[in-house]
Amino acid sequence: MSVFSQPAKYKVIYIEAGGQSHTVEVAEGWSLMEGAVKHLIPGIDADCGGACACATCQVYVAPGWEAKLPPISEMEATMLDFAPDVRPNSRLSCQLRMRAELDGIVLNLPKAQHV
Amino acid sequence: MPENIVIIGAGQAGAQALQSLRAEGFDGPITMVGEEAYPPYQRPPLSKAYLLGKFERARLFLKADAYYAEAGCELILNSLAVGLDRAQCRVELSDGRKLAYDKLLLVTGARVRRLKCPGAELAGVHYLKTIADVDGLQTEFLAGKRIAIVGGGYIGLEVAAVGAKRGLDVTVFEAMDRLMARAVSPELSAFYTSEHRRAGVKIKLGTGVEAIEGEGKVERVIAGGQSYGADLVLVGIGVIPCQELAAKAGLGCDDGIVVDQHARTGDPHIWAAGDCTRHVGREGHALRLECVQNAIDQAKHAALSMVGKDKIYREVPWFWSDQYDLKLQIAGLARPTDRLVLRGDPKSRKFAVFHLRDAAVAAVEAVNAAPEYMIGKKLIGDGRKIAPETLADLSIPMKQMA
Numbered sequence: 001m002s003v004f005s006q007p008a009k010y011k012v013i014y015i016e017a018g019g020q021s022h023t024v025e026v027a028e029g030w031s032l033m034e035g036a037v038k039h040l041i042p043g044i045d046a047d048c049g050g051a052c053a054c055a056t057c058q059v060y061v062a063p064g065w066e067a068k069l070p071p072i073s074e075m076e077a078t079m080l081d082f083a084p085d086v087r088p089n090s091r092l093s094c095q096l097r098m099r100a101e102l103d104g105i106v107l108n109l110p111k112a113q114h115v
Numbered sequence: 116m117p118e119n120i121v122i123i124g125a126g127q128a129g130a131q132a133l134q135s136l137r138a139e140g141f142d143g144p145i146t147m148v149g150e151e152a153y154p155p156y157q158r159p160p161l162s163k164a165y166l167l168g169k170f171e172r173a174r175l176f177l178k179a180d181a182y183y184a185e186a187g188c189e190l191i192l193n194s195l196a197v198g199l200d201r202a203q204c205r206v207e208l209s210d211g212r213k214l215a216y217d218k219l220l221l222v223t224g225a226r227v228r229r230l231k232c233p234g235a236e237l238a239g240v241h242y243l244k245t246i247a248d249v250d251g252l253q254t255e256f257l258a259g260k261r262i263a264i265v266g267g268g269y270i271g272l273e274v275a276a277v278g279a280k281r282g283l284d285v286t287v288f289e290a291m292d293r294l295m296a297r298a299v300s301p302e303l304s305a306f307y308t309s310e311h312r313r314a315g316v317k318i319k320l321g322t323g324v325e326a327i328e329g330e331g332k333v334e335r336v337i338a339g340g341q342s343y344g345a346d347l348v349l350v351g352i353g354v355i356p357c358q359e360l361a362a363k364a365g366l367g368c369d370d371g372i373v374v375d376q377h378a379r380t381g382d383p384h385i386w387a388a389g390d391c392t393r394h395v396g397r398e399g400h401a402l403r404l405e406c407v408q409n410a411i412d413q414a415k416h417a418a419l420s421m422v423g424k425d426k427i428y429r430e431v432p433w434f435w436s437d438q439y440d441l442k443l444q445i446a447g448l449a450r451p452t453d454r455l456v457l458r459g460d461p462k463s464r465k466f467a468v469f470h471l472r473d474a475a476v477a478a479v480e481a482v483n484a485a486p487e488y489m490i491g492k493k494l495i496g497d498g499r500k501i502a503p504e505t506l507a508d509l510s511i512p513m514k515q516m517a
Contacts, residue, residue, distance in 0.1 A: 040179060078489070081486065082489035
């Protein structure tokens with residue numbers, strides 16, 4: 001495969017509840033959940049693999065980034081309602097797709113994904 | 116020498132067990148053996164986004180390739196375990212290699228049930244279980260083609276939905292008198308039948324396929340005594356647990372490798388988890404579950420038990436299916452004798468069916484209704500009694516019932 005067909009990659013900074021920070025590259029179009037799982041970031045369970053069926057990939061979006069994200073769908077909002085320790089900046093990372101505007105986005109991870 | 120663990124099977128349960136063993140502090144060598152060419156990957160997208168071409172293959176894999184080495188796991192792919200010598204604690208692989216183990220985890224999964232009618236071996240007859248299956252199906256899964264789907268379960272209907280979207284001419288043949296009969300209530304079956312028909316999918320209920328005919332490749336399907344022209348066939352008639360290795364070695368098997376609530380087999384050195392097992396469920400009955408939830412949760416419990424931290428497996432099972440823009444989420448296991456309570460109007464394409472048993476929620480089927488699913492699952496776990504009138508009342512938010 002030629003290098004030109006590779007999707008662009010952008011930076012994501014995942015910060016574990018304990019403060020440990022991980023800077024990784026995530027391909028355009030991939031979800032920020034997948035970015036975490038593929039890079040072995042502890043703190044994202046994502047049991048359903050991104051089908052918005054389990055609410056175990058919650059992240060807290062750092063200030064300044066929320067406006068760049070797509071609005072929360074009804075499905076995501078209702079699933080989020082039942083995740084543990086939900087905050088106003090909570091999102092389900094399986095519903096967030098990587099794109100250029102999100103280069104450098106900072107996501108804080110909750111202590112646990114299961115209630 | 117630290118003790119070592121061998122994991123037979125490289126699917127969702129295998130990947131979870133590996134992750135959990137390391138998380139629980141097991142630091143001995145781990146070897147994982149997989150029959151397919153690929154490291155553990157997600158199967159659910161195969162019949163959905165991956166078939167639709169909206170999900171590149173690299174995204175299917177559960178872990179980054181580097182994970183296995185980092186986790187100290189030797190991954191042996193394209194290899195089948197063909198023999199198990201329990202006296203010697205050794206597994207023999209198809210390439211003749213022998214692996215010694217101190218502890219063994221069987222996560223061998225399930226294989227598709229094959230169609231047995233005349234013509235079942237013709238070119239153009241497909242199954243859907245692996246990446247290779249979908250890649251094979253893709254070459255014929257083209258707009259304008261006539262696809263006959265044998266079996267109106269999750270796999271058949273998800274493929275039907277993708278086929279309709281892709282412009283195929285889709286006919287589903289279901290031998291039972293309703294769709295997804297093994298998995299959902301009659302109310303849900305009726306709803307999904309009408310949704311598929313609305314999308315242009317032809318649904319033939321109570322119609323078993325008697326033969327597939329054609330010169331060297333599929334040309335028509337004979338079902339219910341009638342002939343239907345077809346260019347390809349997709350068979351989705353269930354799976355069979357891969358228990359041969361265990362059975363040959365004398366482990367208890369009964370339509371699944373028999374395990375207890377800690378995923379232990381009768382051999383103190385051997386555990387089993389996922390689709391391949393028959394275990395005692397939270398309601399006290401022996402059952403076999405074919406789903407991601409069971410693969411993940413039972414593998415976690417197996418890992419706990421393998422490191423000496425036994426915990427009883429009693430998680431509420433959950434399932435999901437994506438067809439068109441409908442997200443079906445199910446929690447719990449329904450029985451035909453349950454009292455059904457409808458919440459919401461199926462015409463709004465957003466509703467739930469609660470299954471009440473002894474006045475408590477035993478199962479919930481939710482269509483585009485995440486709160487009903489999430490709270491329903493919690494109610495099942497709690498086992499608390501709840502009035503059917505409350506569940507049915509849309510003016511009472513689900514959150515208030517938690």
